[in-house]
Amino acid sequence: MAQRLQDILHKLYRPPTDRTRQVFALSRPDAEKLPLLPSIAVISITAPERPPAAIGDFAHVLRLSFADVDFLNPDLSERARGKLAHAFTEEQAEAIRSFVEALPDEICSLVIHCEGGYSRSCAVAVALHQLYGYQVELAHLTEANRSIVRVLMGDFRSHRKRKKTTR
DSSP: OOOHHHHHHHHHHHHTTTTTEEEEEHHHHTTTOOOTTTTEEEEEEEEETTTTOOOOOOOEEEEEEEEEEEETTOOOOOOHHHHGGGOOOOOHHHHHHHHHHHHTTOOOOOEEEEEESSSSHHHHHHHHHHHHHBBOOOOTTTTOOHHHHHHHHTOOOHHHHHHHHHO
């Protein structure tokens, strides 16, 4: 087992004592190895072309499917433009916020996974840190998808304006 996953498992078994929630971004393969602890909630993010992740029967799970595309970036590649139809939406952002706000007090840790564990899941972790004060390991979240962070934070006005001008 990789050292990073071992470190996260240690923290999941010993959550913060000050009642602050912690959030971790993982890859799909690592998330599929998680123990079914009652103190963990999971946000499972898969690519539109992939089946749901085999993460077990956690009591609190939100499953989403969207492409990994930095859709607010004006300099998108042709490949990225092809993913825009499956990009993260405001509705998905609201689903994440509602899910997090409804979690019971006994949930100490939130694990978010995407396919690789470095872009979409990191973006959600960064936004939860900024919105709700979740403890994070910022050094492991440097490749977070900026568009997802912006939409989750409610900073999507430029996205709306750009959509209007491209129609």
